[in-house]
Every structure is written in C-alpha cells, then in structure tokens.
Amino acid sequence: MKDNLKVDKTALKKALKTISSGDLCESTFLNEVYIMLSLDCNLKCDFCIWWGREGPCHEKKFLKKYSPCLTLKEFRKLASDVAVFNPYMVTFSGGEPLLYEKWHLPAQY
Numbered sequence: 001m002k003d004n005l006k007v008d009k010t011a012l013k014k015a016l017k018t019i020s021s022g023d024l025c026e027s028t029f030l031n032e033v034y035i036m037l038s039l040d041c042n043l044k045c046d047f048c049i050w051w052g053r054e055g056p057c058h059e060k061k062f063l064k065k066y067s068p069c070l071t072l073k074e075f076r077k078l079a080s081d082v083a084v085f086n087p088y089m090v091t092f093s094g095g096e097p098l099l100y101e102k103w104h105l106p107a108q109y
Contacts, residue, residue: 008085015081031088035078039067041095050095057095069100 044051056062070078082090094100 012085033082033087033090035090035092036094037092037097037100038069038094039063040099042099
C-alpha cells in the first residue's frame with residue numbers, strides 16, 4: 001500500500017519531546033496520536049498493563065517520572081500542536097482518563 005500521507009515526522013517528534021519526559025513511542029500508524037491523560041486509576045485491575053500484578057505503576061520511581069499530569073494549559077497546547085498534523089485518530093488513555101479532573105472543559109476555561 002502506497003503511503004500518501006504528508007507528515008513532517010521530525011517536527012512532530014520535536015514538538016512532542018518538548019512536553020514529554022523524553023521517552024517517545026512511535027506508532028505503526030502515521031496519523032495516530034495516543035495521549036495518556038493520567039496514570040491515576042480507581043480500579044487497578046489484575047489484567048491491566050499499568051496497574052496489574054506486574055505493572056510498572058507499582059514502582060515509585062516509574063510513577064515519579066511518568067505520573068505528573070499536564071496542566072490544562074499544557075494539554076491545550078499539546079492539542080493545538082497535534083491538530084496541525086490532522087491526525088486520523090486520537091486516543092485518550094491512562095490509568096483512567098476520566099480521573100483527569102478537567103478533561104471535559106471547553107476551551108474558554
């Protein structure tokens with residue numbers, strides 16, 4: 001299948017690195033954006049890749065590095081930066097993404 005999508009991967013990686021911890025995962029889909037709003041979770045299911053029996057969220061060092069949430073201002077900037085690439089799919093995940101306290105607020109807040 002021929003790839004007709006024009007995305008400046010270098011610019012996207014640079015933009016994402018400015019707001020991330022430095023560790024980026026690359027998707028096999030060119031226009032997929034995966035955003036973890038929070039690692040907080042109110043269930044901690046056994047089968048969960050993050051909070052399950054062997055999940056990395058049980059390690060304090062991991063949580064200290066990856067657990068802090070973006071502020072609403074940082075989240076809006078991320079959304080704005082990603083929007084210029086016209087992603088086919090945006091996935092919000094986490095632990096439990098609905099525990100991110102301001103996920104639902106409109107832009108004027």
